[in-house]
Amino acid sequence: EKAAPKMKEALEELTKAKEAAKTEVAKEKAKSDDVAKREKAADELAKAAEMQKEVAQKLDKAKQEGAMDALKSKDVAKNLAKDVQKAMAETEKAAKNAMGDAKEATDEAVKDQKDSEKALQNNDLAKAAEAAADAAEKLDMAAKDAAEMVKADKQDKAVAQAKEEMKQADVSEAARRVAQALDKNKEAEKATANAKEKLGEGKAEMDLAKKQGDLAKQLDNAKDKNPEAAEAAADAAKALAKGDVNKAIEAQKAALEGLNDSPEKGAKEMANEQKALLEATQELAKAQDAGNMAKDAAMQAEALVPDNLKGDLKAAEALLEKGAEAAAKGNIQEAAAKQAEATKSLEKALEMLNELAKALDVPMGVPGETALAKADGKSDQKADPSDAKAEPKDSPMPNSKQAETKGDGDRKPDGxxxxxxxxxxxxxxxxxxxxxxxxxxxxxxxxxxxxxxxxxxxxxxxxxxxxxxxxxxxxxxxxxxx
Structure with missing residues (x-):
C-alpha cells in the first residue's frame, strides 16, 4: 500500500513518455513531408529551368534575325506566346513547393517571365528576350539551390541513421574495442622489435626459417656431427616455414639442449646462435598472439558499427592477420611492416569513432586504458558490484542488427x-x-x-x-x- 503512490506516479510518468514519443513521431512525419516537398521542387525547378532556357534561346534567335515583320505574323507571335506561357505554368507549379533560397529565386524568375510576356505582347522583342534570359538564369539558380537542399537532406538522413545505429550498437564499446586492438598491436610491434634485437644488428634482414635452416645444415655438415641437434634444428626450420611457431620453439629447445650437452668443438658457438634464434622465435610467438588478439578486438568493434564505418576496421583486420602470419613464419621485416600499417588503420578508425562518441556525448576509447577480452571471456578489470551500470566489459558482443519482433493489430493493456x-x-x-x-x-x-x-x-x-x-x-x- 505504501508503494501505491509511487507506482501511480511511475505509471503517470510512463504515460507522459509515451505522449512525448507520439509528439516526436508527428515531428518526424512533418520533417519527412518537407523532405519530399523539396525533392519534388528540385525536379520541377530543373524542368522549368530547362523550358525557360529554350524559350530564351528562341526569343534571342528571333531578336538576332530582326524578325519584327515575323512578329506581325499571327502564327509566329502565337507560337512564341504559347512557349512563354508553358514555361510560366511550369515555373508557377514549381514555386508552390520551392523553399528557402530556391523559393526566392523562383519568385524573381516569375516576375521576369511576366515582363517577358508583356514585352512580347507589345512586340518589344529585345526586351522580351532580355527578360526571358534573366528568368532562365534565376530558374537555373533556383534549381541548383533546390538540388543542394535535397543533397543536404540526404546527408542529414545518412548521419542521423548512422548516429541512431551507433546508439543501438553502443559507440563507446566499439571505440573501446578499437583502443584494445591498438594496445595489442603495439605489443605485437614491441615483440617484433625485440626479436630483431635478439638476432643482433644487421641480421634481421634474413627470415628466421632460413637462418634456422642454415644452422641445421651447419650442424649436419660439422666434422663432429650431432645428429639429434641437427635433426631438431631442421624440424624447427620446417615448422617455421609452415607457420607453426609453437612446434618450432619446442624443436629449437631440443636442438639447444643437444648443443649444450655436446663436448664437441664449435658446439658452444652454434649453441649461442641457436639460443638467439630461439629467443627471437619466442618474441615472434608473442607478436603472433598479440596480433591475433588485436584482430579479434577489431572484429568485435566491426560488428558494432554500421556498414559505412567498417572500411578502416576491415583494412586493419586484414593487416593484423598478415602481420601475425608473418610473425609465425619468422619473417621479421614483413611482420613489422604489416603491424605498422595496421596501427595507422586502427588509429584512423578510433579517431572516427571518438568523433562520433563526442557528438553523442558518450565515453570515448582511449589506448592504454583498456583491458582486452581474454580467450576465456574474463576481464582484467573487475566491475564494481555497487555500480548500477556495471556490465561485464569483455563478454562476447551482440550483433548490432538484432531482429525485432513486431505484432499486428491493436495491442491492449493486459494487466x-x-x-x-x-x-x-x-x-x-x-x-x-x-x-x-x-x-x-x-x-x-x-x-x-x-x-x-x-x-x-x-x-x-x-x-x-x-x-x-x-x-x-x-x-x-x-x-x-x-
Whole structure:
C-alpha cells in the first residue's frame, strides 16, 4: 500500500513518455513531408529551368534575325506566346513547393517571365528576350539551390541513421574495442622489435626459417656431427616455414639442449646462435598472439558499427592477420611492416569513432586504458558490484542488427505492464537491470513500450534509467512485486 503512490506516479510518468514519443513521431512525419516537398521542387525547378532556357534561346534567335515583320505574323507571335506561357505554368507549379533560397529565386524568375510576356505582347522583342534570359538564369539558380537542399537532406538522413545505429550498437564499446586492438598491436610491434634485437644488428634482414635452416645444415655438415641437434634444428626450420611457431620453439629447445650437452668443438658457438634464434622465435610467438588478439578486438568493434564505418576496421583486420602470419613464419621485416600499417588503420578508425562518441556525448576509447577480452571471456578489470551500470566489459558482443519482433493489430493493456514496471524499478534500484542478459532486458522493455515504434526504444530506455536514478536518490521503498 505504501508503494501505491509511487507506482501511480511511475505509471503517470510512463504515460507522459509515451505522449512525448507520439509528439516526436508527428515531428518526424512533418520533417519527412518537407523532405519530399523539396525533392519534388528540385525536379520541377530543373524542368522549368530547362523550358525557360529554350524559350530564351528562341526569343534571342528571333531578336538576332530582326524578325519584327515575323512578329506581325499571327502564327509566329502565337507560337512564341504559347512557349512563354508553358514555361510560366511550369515555373508557377514549381514555386508552390520551392523553399528557402530556391523559393526566392523562383519568385524573381516569375516576375521576369511576366515582363517577358508583356514585352512580347507589345512586340518589344529585345526586351522580351532580355527578360526571358534573366528568368532562365534565376530558374537555373533556383534549381541548383533546390538540388543542394535535397543533397543536404540526404546527408542529414545518412548521419542521423548512422548516429541512431551507433546508439543501438553502443559507440563507446566499439571505440573501446578499437583502443584494445591498438594496445595489442603495439605489443605485437614491441615483440617484433625485440626479436630483431635478439638476432643482433644487421641480421634481421634474413627470415628466421632460413637462418634456422642454415644452422641445421651447419650442424649436419660439422666434422663432429650431432645428429639429434641437427635433426631438431631442421624440424624447427620446417615448422617455421609452415607457420607453426609453437612446434618450432619446442624443436629449437631440443636442438639447444643437444648443443649444450655436446663436448664437441664449435658446439658452444652454434649453441649461442641457436639460443638467439630461439629467443627471437619466442618474441615472434608473442607478436603472433598479440596480433591475433588485436584482430579479434577489431572484429568485435566491426560488428558494432554500421556498414559505412567498417572500411578502416576491415583494412586493419586484414593487416593484423598478415602481420601475425608473418610473425609465425619468422619473417621479421614483413611482420613489422604489416603491424605498422595496421596501427595507422586502427588509429584512423578510433579517431572516427571518438568523433562520433563526442557528438553523442558518450565515453570515448582511449589506448592504454583498456583491458582486452581474454580467450576465456574474463576481464582484467573487475566491475564494481555497487555500480548500477556495471556490465561485464569483455563478454562476447551482440550483433548490432538484432531482429525485432513486431505484432499486428491493436495491442491492449493486459494487466502485465504494472507488474513489469514494478520488476524494472526493483532491478534498477539495486543495480540489477543492466546486469540482466540483453534478451531479458529487451523483453522487459518491450512489455512496457509495446505500443511505441521501435525507433523510440532508446528514448524510453533513457526514461527508465532516469527513473531508477530518481528512485535511488529518494531512497523510496520499492514497489511490491507481489
Amino acid at each position: 502485465t505492464e504494472e507488474a513489469a514496471l514494478a520488476k524494472l524499478l526493483e532491478l534498477q534500484a539495486n543495480g540489477g537491470f543492466l546486469k540482466l542478459p540483453e534478451k531479458e532486458r529487451e523483453a522487459l522493455l518491450q512489455s512496457l513500450g509495446a505500443n511505441l515504434p521501435p525507433e523510440y526504444s532508446a528514448m524510453i530506455q533513457k526514461y527508465y534509467r532516469d527513473l531508477a536514478d530518481k528512485q535511488k536518490t529518494s531512497k523510496a521503498p520499492l514497489p511490491s512485486s507481489r
